[in-house]
Amino acid sequence: MKRVAVVLAAGKGTRMRSERPKVLHPLLGKPMLGYVLEALGAVRWDGVFVVVGHRREWVEAAFAGAASFVVQDPPLGTGDAVKIALKQAGAPPETLVVLNGDAPLLRAETIRRLVEAHEAASAAATVAAARLDDPTGYGRLVRDDDGRLVGIVEEKDATPAVRAIREVNAGLYAFFGPALAEALSALRPDNAQQEYYLTDAVGHLLARGAAVEVFPLSDPTEARGVNDRRELVEAEAILRRRIIERHLLAGVTVEDPASTWIGPDVEIAADAIIRAGSRLMGRTRVGEGADVGPYADLTDTEVGAGARVRYTVAEGAAIGAGSDVGPYAHLRPGTRLGRTVRVGNFVEVKNSTVGDGTKLPHLTYIGDATVGSGVNVGCGTITVNYDGVAKHRTVIEDGAFIGCNTNLIAPVRVGAGAYVAAGSTITDDVPDGALAIARARQANKPGYAERLRAKFRDRSGRSAGEAVSHHGGEGNEG
Ligand code: UD1
Numbered sequence: 041m042k043r044v045a046v047v048l049a050a051g052k053g054t055r056m057r058s059e060r061p062k063v064l065h066p067l068l069g070k071p072m073l074g075y076v077l078e079a080l081g082a083v084r085w086d087g088v089f090v091v092v093g094h095r096r097e098w099v100e101a102a103f104a105g106a107a108s109f110v111v112q113d114p115p116l117g118t119g120d121a122v123k124i125a126l127k128q129a130g131a132p133p134e135t136l137v138v139l140n141g142d143a144p145l146l147r148a149e150t151i152r153r154l155v156e157a158h159e160a161a162s163a164a165a166t167v168a169a170a171r172l173d174d175p176t177g178y179g180r181l182v183r184d185d186d187g188r189l190v191g192i193v194e195e196k197d198a199t200p201a202v203r204a205i206r207e208v209n210a211g212l213y214a215f216f217g218p219a220l221a222e223a224l225s226a227l228r229p230d231n232a233q234q235e236y237y238l239t240d241a242v243g244h245l246l247a248r249g250a251a252v253e254v255f256p257l258s259d260p261t262e263a264r265g266v267n268d269r270r271e272l273v274e275a276e277a278i279l280r281r282r283i284i285e286r287h288l289l290a291g292v293t294v295e296d297p298a299s300t301w302i303g304p305d306v307e308i309a310a311d312a313i314i315r316a317g318s319r320l321m322g323r324t325r326v327g328e329g330a331d332v333g334p335y336a337d338l339t340d341t342e343v344g345a346g347a348r349v350r351y352t353v354a355e356g357a358a359i360g361a362g363s364d365v366g367p368y369a370h371l372r373p374g375t376r377l378g379r380t381v382r383v384g385n386f387v388e389v390k391n392s393t394v395g396d397g398t399k400l401p402h403l404t405y406i407g408d409a410t411v412g413s414g415v416n417v418g419c420g421t422i423t424v425n426y427d428g429v430a431k432h433r434t435v436i437e438d439g440a441f442i443g444c445n446t447n448l449i450a451p452v453r454v455g456a457g458a459y460v461a462a463g464s465t466i467t468d469d470v471p472d473g474a475l476a477i478a479r480a481r482q483a484n485k486p487g488y489a490e491r492l493r494a495k496f497r498d499r500s501g502r503s504a505g506e507a508v509s510h511h512g513g514e515g516n517e518g
């Protein structure tokens with residue numbers, strides 16, 4: 041048996057008031073269409089077609105390889121879109137599932153159960169439906185006195201009596217392909233929007249006496265479509281709660297769900313704790329027993345088991361097990377911290393590897409560097425990685441000790457176990473075990489202040505304190 045899915049995504053999404061096609065608007069960092077395609081994941085398909093039109097290059101680029109694309113231009117309605125998709129799919133498949141591209145809350149399990157019910161009943165069509173407290177904007181399921189479905193009426197074509205119906209069309213259907221193909225050819229755009237409605241094809245099947253089943257969604261929120269940005273944030277809030285609930289049930293403590301954002305593809309091991317105000321996005325992974333937040337903003341970042349990450353922004357970084365990061369650290373792409381690394385206050389790391397047990401406790405920039413294990417990087421150390429033209433690498437070998445306020449002018453290497461004196465500007469490689477001092481030598485000039493005051497007294501009679509505080513020259517010439 042041939043089974044095909046068609047996702048409708050050619051509409052302009054006018055109500056979003058956006059340059060961006062509606063299905064590319066993200067929820068928790070992932071585009072709407074990504075959720076819909078993923079919801080198809082529990083069924084085996086012989087083809088998945090996405091109908092695109094408005095800004096189709098954007099949609100095709102974002103989902104290249106994830107589906108086949110069918111072009112509908114201009115968008116003449118959902119019925120027209122399916123007709124075009126069917127043409128491309130070849131002979132009508134026995135089972136054709138159609139779903140709106142703007143329904144990101146549908147679950148894979150729901151689609152699987154709908155297909156199962158539809159095929160078991162050998163129905164001509166199966167329509168997913170839900171009872172909503174506020175059905176405004178949706179197509180209503182109209183039933184006769186015996187409760188049998190007679191048709192679907194769009195809000196814009198509905199009488200007040202029909203508008204009062206709370207049972208709505210979720211925009212998810214399974215069809216027997218050949219029956220649908222016939223019904224589609226009978227569609228006419230004789231409605232308020234002058235469109236070819238897919239919902240009218242259901243009406244045609246009913247009028248012909250074909251078997252049409254209603255599949256009630258056990259969770260009505262799955263029916264919610266996103267037409268404007270208000271519905272977008274509402275759908276995002278529902279997804280957010282769902283994702284957090286899933287982690288809570290899997291043994292993750294989420295201290296304050298109301299202020300926590302966790303993306304759909306984030307993985308968190310049991311016994312991790314996510315503290316208030318944290319935002320975990322993309323492919324972020326958190327290991328067992330890690331303590332993340334408060335206020336950790338992590339994207340595509342890996343946090344090792346038992347690590348602690350407070351008040352930190354990290355993107356494309358890996359934090360080894362047992363490491364301690366923050367408060368106020370910034371880990372940029374390509375950061376690879378080993379185990380039990382300490383990254384402290386106001387430290388930025390970029391495109392660098394840092395070995396086990398190394399400490400970067402305060403006020404430091406490490407960029408394009410390879411730092412060994414057991415290294416102590418003093419407060420205020422800076423890798424001077426950019427000469428205005430190109431980036432250069434700094435290498436600090438195992439066990440080195442970098443004194444406070446050091447500049448490491450790359451390319452440069454500090455050898456294993458070497459010491460760099462505080463305040464040094466290191467331009468040449470430091471051999472293993474050596475001490476490098478690269479700074480001006482201090483000179484003390486006894487009696488200087490008294491001589492200066494005397495000079496000003498002679499000249500102008502100004503107050504001595506004022507004269508000294510304005511003094512700027514004659515210092516350390518080392
Ligand atoms: C549609 C249904 C409505 C249902 C609701 C559920 C129709 C006629 N109405 O209404 O019964 O309750 O979904 O959310 O189907 N699209 C195309 N080509 C077109 C027109 C639309 O691909 O020519 C796509 C859109 O991009 C969108 C989807 O189809 O992803 C639904 O279209 P939309 O205009 O949002 O339909 P609704 O008015 O929400």
Ligand code: CA
Pocket residue numbers: 140142265266267
């Ligand atoms: Ca819609």
